[in-house]
Structure formats: C-alpha cells, structure tokens
Amino acid sequence: MDMPARAAEEPQSRLDRMIPNESELTAGVRIEPGKSYGFFTDTTLCIGCKACEVACKEWNNLPADNIGLTGQSYDNTGALSANSWRHVNFIEKAGACGVRDNTQAPFQSGWLMMSDVCKHCHNAPCLEACPTGALFRTEFDTVVVQQDICNGCGYCVPACPFGVVDLSELDGKAHKCTLCYDRLKGGLEPACAKACPTDSIQFGELEDLQERAEKRVAQLHELGAANAYLYGAPGSPGATGDLGHLNAFFLLTDRPETYNLPPAPTRAANRVAPSLGTGLAAMAGLALAAFAILSGRD
C-alpha cells in the first residue's frame, strides 16, 4: 500500500492538537457518515505480534482476561469474549508442510496466524435477534451494542454464526467489537488497524478494500500461493446463508475450519420458518394420534 498523500503534512512527533480527518494520513481514507467501512485482514501478512489485541484493549479500556497459560501454542487470549474484541489465532499446522514435520522446505512456515474480530455482517443475525434494539447499524455500516439499552437477554449470542458476541458475567450485558465507533466519529482509524505493523489489518471503504483484496489474491496466485482465497467478500465462502457480505473479511490460505471459521455460516432467522413448520406439524401429528386413540374407545 502506498503512503497516503497527506502523511507528509505532519512530520512532527509531538502534536499539540487533534489532526482533522487523521484517517487520511494513517489509512488513506476520509471517514464520512453514509459510507460502508470495514476491515480487510490479510492473514498472509500477520506475524502474530498481538499489537491489535493490545491496541483494542487500550482504546476500549478492556481488562486483561484469561490470566495464565492456555497451553494452546502462543495463544493465551483463547477466544473472542466480552473483554477481548480482537483475538490472534495461532495455528500450528500438523501434517504436510506443517511445523510438526521432520523435514520442511526452506523459508516455508507451518504457522498460520489470523487476527479474528466481529465480522459486522451485512445482514447481521445478532442485530436481527436483538429484541430491545440495543444492537443497531451505525451510519458507517457497522454493528454496535448500545450498553444503556442492552438488557442482557443473550439472544444475540447464539444468533451469531461466528461466536463473536459474548455476555459479560460482571455487568450482564452483551459486548463485541464496535469497529471503534467513537474513533470513526472523530475521524480516526480503528485502533487495531492503526497499530498493525504489517498492514495485515487494513481499514477503509468496503468497495476499495474488496478491490484491494482481489488484487492481493491475484498477486499471491502469481507468486505460487494458489491456495489463497477471500472469506466473506461478496460471492466467496463466508458470505453465505443470506448473510450478504462481511464488512470484516479475510484472505485465507487454508480451509475456514482451520481458522475456527464456519465454512458456510447462515442467518439464524432462516431457520425460524422451518422450525415453526416442524413444531406445528408435530403438534398436528400428536393431535391426530390422540384423536385416533380416543375415538377408538367405546
């Protein structure tokens, strides 16, 4: 990615004021209400430094959780939770070309790293399941929980096909990534994308990101990485089951399950009609059976 044009305007290290539209300097995009914004996470660039996790916790004032060692590689965060809105997966590949092999080609790694986050789905199942309207779509086309409205019913938790939303045991409310809604309103790039040292996490307008991602996939194919593909971009795996597309989408080099992502996520709302039909059919069947049994008596 080229250096944004305005980046040369602010060479000083110390600032005595907020830079207006700072995202133009850091991400090359001006943040304006009414447009769609999201993340493109290129997992081939992730080095597992966890700067995104730290930046997220710092900005959002989230406490460190899961104290201790998980025993799962270098991953001590474990999973996305009410207090961890970014999570870097560390996947040690066993088998062919993995780190557990006795022999390995030079300059090849069996490690897969991916910074996971809320996908801010186009048709967000959590938003559809929320009975209070606490989950809403912002003017930046992202999905946010309003803490003062959330009643902690937890319907959004099973509705999310990615297991992102979590209820806090302490305040009893649902929590997840806000795509730094407060920063977007102030013209700032989200904290995780700004902190990412390799630009594995890229923030921008969705159409630009999707175009950039397609080019990156083509580039990787040319370089010989034929297994690179997009997850969550329109028409790709992840953008299934009426979810539309994902505003936070990924470039992967292995099956989605390897990254703990569902291969074909769906909207929970799609299952309401079949479930209702099945329930009504079962009730009708039971009523018929009862009628047949009772009418056979003298």
Add this chain to the structure above:
Amino acid sequence: MAFPLLRMQLSGPVAMRTMEGVVTIVQEGRFQLTDDDGVSHLFLLSHRAAVEPDQLPPLQHHQARVRVHYTPARNLIGFVAHSVERSEMPAA
C-alpha cells in the same frame, strides 16, 4: 479437595473494599480511576451497581473525585465497582 470450598463457605462473600481517586477514562460501563499515588486502576460497573454507564462520562469531564466500593474480579486484571459516589478532597 473439599477444604477450599469449606473455607470459602466459612469466610462468606468477598469483602467490599474502597478506593478514592479521579475518573480519568470512561468507555461504556468501564472506567479508569487514578488514585492519590498516581496509580491507575480499571473498574467495570457491576450489574447490581446503582450507577448507569451514562453517569460516568460527566465524572470524567469534571475530573471528579469519587469513592468506589468494589470487589476483585475473578480471572481479570480489574475490579468490579458496586457503587461510585462523589467525595471531597482530604484536608492536607
């Protein structure tokens, strides 16, 4: 292995502690309190707290001195705030 459980039952609920300081950062129901020694502590509002998240930003804007009644949080580096009330600066 029944001893820890027995000890917990005998000791009863976790004792409430108190801390005073200035609210320096607020995000939703989470806030940072800087105590008189300049050390910052992270608090999360309990679901039983008689304070709503909306009441925290004014405390930060006014750099208000507050007294927080809290308990430690399990498996977290932070505390659970059960009450937040304004307090006066102690006389020098």
